[in-house]
Every structure is written in structure tokens, then in C-alpha cells.
Amino acid sequence: xxxxxxxxxxxxxxxxxxxxxxxxxxxxxxxxxxxxxxxxxxxxxxxxxxxxxxxxxxxxxxxxxxxxxxxxxxxxxxxxxxxxxxxxxxxxxxxxxxxxxxxxxxxxxxxxxxx
Amino acid sequence: xxxxxxxxxxxxxxxxxxxxxxxxxxxxxxxxxxxxxxxxxxxxxxxxxxxxxxxxxxxxxxxxxxxxxxxxxxxxxxxxxxxxxxxxxxxxxxxxxxxxxxxxxxxxxxxxxxx
Numbered sequence: 001x002x003x004x005x006x007x008x009x010x011x012x013x014x015x016x017x018x019x020x021x022x023x024x025x026x027x028x029x030x031x032x033x034x035x036x037x038x039x040x041x042x043x044x045x046x047x048x049x050x051x052x053x054x055x056x057x058x059x060x061x062x063x064x065x066x067x068x069x070x071x072x073x074x075x076x077x078x079x080x081x082x083x084x085x086x087x088x089x090x091x092x093x094x095x096x097x098x099x100x101x102x103x104x105x106x107x108x109x110x111x112x113x114x115x
Numbered sequence: 116x117x118x119x120x121x122x123x124x125x126x127x128x129x130x131x132x133x134x135x136x137x138x139x140x141x142x143x144x145x146x147x148x149x150x151x152x153x154x155x156x157x158x159x160x161x162x163x164x165x166x167x168x169x170x171x172x173x174x175x176x177x178x179x180x181x182x183x184x185x186x187x188x189x190x191x192x193x194x195x196x197x198x199x200x201x202x203x204x205x206x207x208x209x210x211x212x213x214x215x216x217x218x219x220x221x222x223x224x225x226x227x228x229x230x
Contacts, residue, residue, distance in 0.1 A: 033217065045205065045221035091157060095219075101165075101211065102148050102173060103219055107157040 002027045002094050006106035013082045014114050020067075021077045021109050023092030031097035034068065034075045039089040039108075048090070051075065053097075079111075087113045118142075121206050121222035129230050134193045136225050138206030146209045147189040148219065151175065151202040158205065164189055165211075196229045203227070 003026045013019035025034070036048040051059045051068050059066050063083075067076045079086055092106040119140040128134050138147065145166050150158040150173075160173030162181040170181050178200060180192045189208075193200055203226050209219040 035218075043203065043224045043226075045207075047218055050218065095217070101146060101209070102160045102163050103150075103158070103207075105150075105157040105159070107155060 002029070002032075002096070002104045004092050004094050004104050004106040006092055006109050008109045009107070010110045010112070012112040012114055013079070013086075015082055015084060017082055018078060018080045019082055019111065021079075021090050021092075021111065023075045023077070023106055025073050025075065025092075025094050025104075027073070027094065029096055033095045033097065034066075035093040035095065035103070036064070036066070036075075036077045037091045037093060038086075039091065040085075040087075045091075049077065082113050084113050084115060087111055119206060119208055119220050119222040121204075121225050123225060124223065125226050127228045127230065128196050130196060130198060132196050134196050134227065136191045136193075136204055136206075136227070138189045138191070138222060140187055140189075140206075140208040140220070142208065142220070143186055144208035144210055144220075145186070146211065146219075147183065148207040148209075149173075149179075149181065149189070149191045150205045150207065152205060152224070153202050161191065161204075193227075196227075198229050201227060201229045 005024045032053045034051045038046045049061045063080045065078045089108045091108045093103040122137045148163040149161040164170045164183045206222040207219045
């Protein structure tokens, strides 16, 4: 079974600075997807960024980018120019390419942004 | 409106009562999921469904029952609620992982309190 580990329960960053959230995963599969979801106080789960394992290029979405290291099974999220609205819980998640398709989540990292 | 909805958004019940949480999606996605979110655990899968009349257990299925008679609906029933089932419940839907667009979309969540 796949597992996802987020080793930082809480992080903080100054507004306009850069922060990196860590995520590692364990799998024996070669094809899969990795996701970062943001959960603000409203509780809504919002997809931040997605990475396909077969793509070597790291995904980027505006101020959000990932560092995907397939061999190391590492998938960190970098938030540049942090804004107050970035304060939220961030969940790393794994999804198999085939077969069992639900997301496997890490326990989350709570990010605080300091003005 | 298109999307995925959950009802009720908040529910308080007593130990031993039966409770049904509703989930409805308008995209005709084949896959639907139920997760529960608890502090320190992230989101854990309760049940999922690959199509109408096809359901399967997830990580924490005990005490829950699901059905899927129609593609768009996926109700979750707690047959005899216990305090340990106090949680926030999320419904999600998606296409199969090998589809061109395989993001899981989440409902707004239902906060359930069992007294």
C-alpha cells in the first residue's frame, strides 16, 4: 500500500518570502500522480498543483512550484512571494495511475503567513 | 449549478442514531469517494465507487454503509452513530486516473458531531 508522509506539522513564513513544504511517499508503482491540495479555514479542498510521475519537468502554477524527485520519492511544494491568503493546511496526496484510484493523503502541514 | 454538493453541512446527532450524509455531483463522473478528516490523521478513505452499483471499502469502512443506485448520488450512512465518528466528511468525484483530466473534485464537507 502506498503511504504519504509530511514531516512538518506546522510551518510559518513572512509575507513576500519563499517557503518549501516537504512530502515523501512510498510506492512500488512506476506510474502515478502527485498532488498538493490547499485547505483554507473554509474547509474547501482546493487543488494547487499536480505532477504526473512520467513527466520529468517539475510542475509550476504561478507562485507555486514543485520539486519532484522520483528516485528519492520526494515531492516538495515551493510557494514564492507568500501572501496572507496562502495561510492554510496543505495536503500532499498520491493517486495510482490504474487500479485502486482513491487519493492517499499525508497528514498535512499547517502554514501560517506572518505580515 | 454544476459541481459537487453535500448535505447537510452540519449535523448533530446522538449515539446510536442512524445518520445519512448526502453527496450529489453534476459532472457524471464515474468515480465517487467518501473521506473523513480528523486532526492528526489527514483525510482517510471510507468507501469509494467506480460506477453505479459498484462500491469498495477504503481504509476506515467500519460502521459505515454506502450505496450508489445512480451515477450522480453517493450517500453515506452511519447505521448506529458512535462518538468516534465525530468528524468532517468529504465527498469527492473524478474520472478514472487514466482519463485526460483526472483531478478529484471535493464537496464542501459535512461536519458531524455525535453526542
